[in-house]
Amino acid sequence: MTQPHRLADGGRLDRSTPVRFTFDGTEYTGYPGDTLASALLANGVIEVAPSLYRRRPRGIATAGVDEPHALVQVAEPMLAATTVELHDGLSATSLPGLGRLDQASDEAVHDKMYGHADVVVIGGGPAGLAAALAAARSGARTVLVDDQPELGGALLSGHEEIGGRPALEWVEAVRAELSDTAEVRILTRSTAIGYHDQNYLLIAERRTGHLGPQPLPAAGRGRLWHVRARQVVLATGAHEHPMVFAGNDRPGVMSAAAVRSYLNRYAVLPGRRAVVLTTNDHAYGTALDLAAAGVEVAALVDTRPQPPVALAEAARRAGIEVLAGSAVVGTSGDTRIASARIAELAPDDTLRGPVRELGCDLLAVSGGWSPAVHLWSQSRGSLRFDEALAAFVPAQAAQQVRAVGAARGTYDLAGCLREGSAAGAEAATLAGFEAAAPPVPPSVGDPRPALPRPVWLVPAEEGEPATWRDHFVDSQRDATVADVHRAIRAGMRSIEHIKRYTTIGTAHDQGKAAGPTAIGVISRLLGASSPAEVGTTTFRGPYTPVSFALLAGRERGGLFDPVRTTSIHPWHAEHGAVFENVGQWKRPRYYPRPGEDMDAAVLRECRAARGAVAAMDVSTLGKIDVIGADAGAFLDRVYTNGFAGLAVGSARYGIMCRPDGMVFDDGVTVRLADDHYYLTTTTGNAAAVLDWLEEWLQTEWPELRVHCTSVTEQWATVAVVGPESRAVLADLAPDLDVSKEAFPFMTARQATLSNGIPARICRISFSGELAYEINVPSWYGLAVWEAVLAAGEGHGITPYGTETMHVLRAEKGYPIVGQDTDGTVTPQDLGMEWIVAKHKQFIGKRSFRRADTARADRRRLVGLLPLDRAELLPEGAQLIADETALTGPPVRMIGHVTSSYRSAALGRTFALALVERGRDRIGEKVYAPLPDGRLVAATVTEPVLLDPKGARRDG
Amino acid sequence: MTVDGLRRSPLGDLPETLGHGVRLREIPFLTQLNLRLAPGGGAAARVAEVLGAALPTEPNTVTDSGDLRLLWLGPDEWLIVGPDGAAPDTEGRIRTALPGEHACLVDVSANRTTLELSGPGARTVLEKGCALDLHPRAFTPGRCAQTLVSKVNVVLDQLDAEPRYRLLVRGSFARYLADWLLDAMSDTALIG
Amino acid sequence: MSHELPEHPDWLWRTPDPKRAYDVVIVGAGGHGLATAYYLARDHGITDVAVLERGWLAGGNMARNTTIIRSNYLCDASAAIYEHALKLWETLPEELEYDFLFSQRGVLNLAHTLQDVREGIRRVHANRLGGIDAQWLDPDEVRAFCPIVNTSPEVRYPVLGATLQPRAGIAKHDHVAWALARKADAYGIDLIQGCEVTGFVRDGERVVGVETTRGRIGAGRVALAAAGHTSTLADLLGLRLPLQSHPLQALVSELLEPVHPTVVMSNHVHVYVSQAHKGELVMGAGIDSYNGYGQRGSFHQIEHQMAAALELFPIFARAHVLRTWGGIVDVTPDASPIIGSTPIENLYLNCGWGTGGFKATPASGRVYADTIATGTPHPLAAPFALERFTTGALIDEHGAAAVAH
């Protein structure tokens, strides 16, 4: 028979379309509206995977996010079966608290949304609905969030009445009104997972996961909402906690509220013969509903010696024996519970009198209720232990938030409605709207409960706590009273230590249900007067686990990080460039021809640059227009060298330092007009330099009349390099006098190219060759690049990439910031004393006089020529002073190789290095011990290895 | 071929794309002039005169002047956006207002391109990656903002209540932003 | 299968009341304070010591770190002290008679740019000459060592190689602290919790005691080991330090069957991840730019972290974040610690370990104890003196890691 435990009618199910699913390989049927857990119970399946460490049989224990046992693998690992909505074809495997990651890649799309709200209400039970209604009617932008597929909260599991109608009709009416109200958003299947500073809420919405294999992958599986709320109402309800007694983890031991949910919401009989154990009023409803559904309720065990008369009476009328002042002290059963052992409790919670054993296949337990204060605590709101309620409840709010209903310990339906309504109106009012609390309809539901009698720890029938290894405090972690006892005996006093010693509360459920019980147990074993003395551990997000993929959102794969490209990029891609990532930019590293590897391509590109002409896309350089009457004075303060005296139309290389004197960036600046400088930065530092300039201008020197404007992407720049570059330029810009005299080195000219494009041409060189940089508005970048190549065709013009650029500049001893420097290098260390002005102040200057910075034996930039002309030193190789220094470890290192290449021009390898007292060692040998055991010798040289007089550049 | 024919926009190959209630297209080559000057001073008044409209002084607002839009970027900074080709004339006119002032005008027309996102679903698409409050109560035609969409800096300008937005984005980031928007537009449940 | 944690010892430490005075008062019962106490007793026979802790023992950064232990630092001074620590880690479980799950599963530092490659190779070369195990792996070797890393050249920032330190690994942070506490307690050292230092007792230029929430306690020497709270303590003495306290976050997944056999760090993509003994993935997120004493950071750090993690480990897509938390890390301008004496007589300083001090715990404690006991800096501590900020002799480890776990 299918679904033998399904009630004939009732429940929030769509019985018209049964669905099939498998659990651990066996096929079952259920209905839409079921969770995996309710469908399993309908099929008589309560047992799930055994526990992780002790392999104890375990069963479905709750009906919600607090489930400690029924973890399953569906598409994702470690989902609680109580939260997995049933759909056709669902296939689940039970897990012992340990998930498995699927090797197959996850194609699901996850979305993010950023929202703003006047009032966010979290929780769609009676309190939350009343709050949302009150807020919405004021016109406030209201968001109502609930993690269930439908609104109603606890009402979905009972038979309350509101306004003289079944409560769920009221729920539906509220939902309909909210849906029809402008500015209201209802997010169901959405869990508020985090409550951060300044009322920032994170909400994980399940969008299509519950539909099974996604029909339309584009409608993402999940969505992470980021909502900034003016006001928040927390109506998150309360969690019922378990009780700690021997054998409390056996399948069939279930939360009493969950039992009621299964009966009423899912039309499932979780058992046929039940015992109900409670510390409070609420489980009477469970007992009565069980009896009404035809379940034999063997006894209702109430820890209170005098249960409320009306409740006890109602139970007896339903034929249920009430055992007052008692508790369950043990269970039996091979796997599922077969009987419960019951004894009377003395006022001090010790056992007295005989033990009675009652057969049952279900033990419904209500160990008490604790408001769901997780989000409240995350928001930094304080908690207070309410001795009457025996629970931690919200105390002082730290943000614009209030808790209502069961979330603040109000357990009567009328109270929940009243508080919700008032809080919704208050929140909207504080958010600036005219709001009044709507009248609260009369209701029939839970009245104000009588006081509970919490029993945190039911003693075993014998022995001492040290031996109570079947009293589970955190059943998912298999942690018991004996474990807590052991931690305390070892000297631990703080709950934080006991948590970490026993791992209580650290499992998948984060102790949602069992946390308060654990605190109670600990307080008992510590001999504390109340759980208040023990306190809670810290509530941390997420409230329920969320997948990595959800948090990653769309920023995966191709969208992980922007790929920045220049206007000339399409040409590079088409012509087979191999790219290098430089920051977010893609830059061509080299352009291999068929059959060439990088070395061959680079040698060829270098030969072209030194022998004829070559071209490079240098558009990625940072570019800043520095404009204003004080522009020169400003640059004088920023660069180590002077710029105020630079002639209009001329260019100058500069270095800027941090205040600590270390090199920060370098580049060439052109003076275009008296009050206009065009400054370039390294590719990687473009944004940092602009920020740096703005910071000084705005915060230190607001009196300077200077404006900085980023024009990095306004201009595309093509470097034309090599002895024949002048001829190419002449061809390209026929109206420009390109002669040496008319257009000397380190000057700039405005010209119109032969194709009509206006260009700013600078005669500057990062290669040591005769060279020009042609700047054009970037939308012309590609056209100019193509024009340059066309003009150079007869000269064998060769496009080159960053690798060749590096070789060419290294042959000239030009350092690259970030490669030949590392944040500990001064301009002097680079051998650039000449660029450090003596007679002006600039950022960082004072630092050069510090003892260590002024040391004579600092590491300085030099060239290295390996004795073996073919030996390429690895970049990063460490250097030692002489062969005999190789004793140790540690071996004394005197420097390292910063750049190392094969040079076509030199016909050999060479390197740049930072070497202790490097300039004093010129002509000496140093050695690089390599990991393969070889010791490579190299001669220290000046860093400039080619054309030291600059004849080529100036030619 | 005129020199204009040699221009390529960063998204020249992007076809106009329709999604569910949303449309994306590039508007290339808009005129963009970055203007810096002290608000409320003589130069500001003269600029208002030559442009026929005052530079907005309320942060994150836009004033219209014929086919120019004057966007507030900072307390002393504006972006003047106009149709393709309007730069020389507009720049010339503004320059006549600046002599002797601590002011700065830079043609940045090629620095950014413009994406236009429009349709009833446009706001939802943006809200997938933009934390700004774009609700009509907070953001309306006539408002602009510099902000982030996904990981990209944009100047956001709302043109009408459809809503129609312009996203001005630096050329090197344009491709990523377009890809990101297209991905976000592919969400089949755009509204709600 | 995941493992149940090994049994703890039956006895850990006493909960004594403070005495009126001690030879040495250590402020802060994090890993460093506890290790200092232990080595004061073990190496110097100094047992009239109290470790004062404002909260619960080892509840600061010691309870919050991603437990990565390695010694492959770039600068000589750093490499020396971290390698000293690594050698101590190798014998400590036995010495302390506590299996705190020190696991030498290797640490990979991935390189994604040519600059990363240069830096990695530079570090490997330096480490080898410094006597520290270090290897350079190419992408295929990376995949062989850690098969779940995405080494496809197609990704945004392909793995171009990695440094590997085989002797590096992880340890169970809490248990390390408890192991040290247990031995310190056994030497008779008082570990006093719930005892916040709120002031100092001075006699002229000397410190002679501390004011606490449990009364005044006299002290021959006072040794600060208060990590992120050091500046607030130093402020009480008018001593300004080059320290900024920032939030640093971490997170764990649920327990998962073993998938990740080693530790992977990537500065460029921003991922630091290992799989702890029980089975949870332990991951560090980015440091928040602003100062913060709230033991929490901003959530976008976690979101970025997840996007980055999935780039490198596509297999993690379906894993779940179970819990996130934050610590307060004390960062110096050169990302290196400060150890030594101060301008105030009898006051010692050990701080600035920032995002990476867990791995140093035993060495930090040992050289600090030596410095306190002898009144002169231990040779391994000497380069880390406060004076370096005046002379400019910084120990710049920024290049080595943005978040130097």
Next chain:
Amino acid sequence: MLLIACPWCGERDEVEFHYGGQAHVAYPSDPEALSDAEWAQYLFVRDNPKGPFAERWSHAAGCRRWFNVVRHTVTHEILAVHPAGRPKPVIA
């Protein structure tokens, strides 16, 4: 995600801003007149209070203006915001 009110643009998410550390630390008017120790104080030493902290932020992704904020470093509450150049407000 802190919510920071730019004095110009109003409230924006933290990711639009760039943190600038302690506010009101002037660049020494004559660095050369300082001792190494004094210079080191300027270079490296900043307040690090637990409580209200006067700090600088720049609206990097917005109007690019630097401004000053007083923020509580434990609660992260922003107690005051004002444009650069104004003196530090007195926060009780």
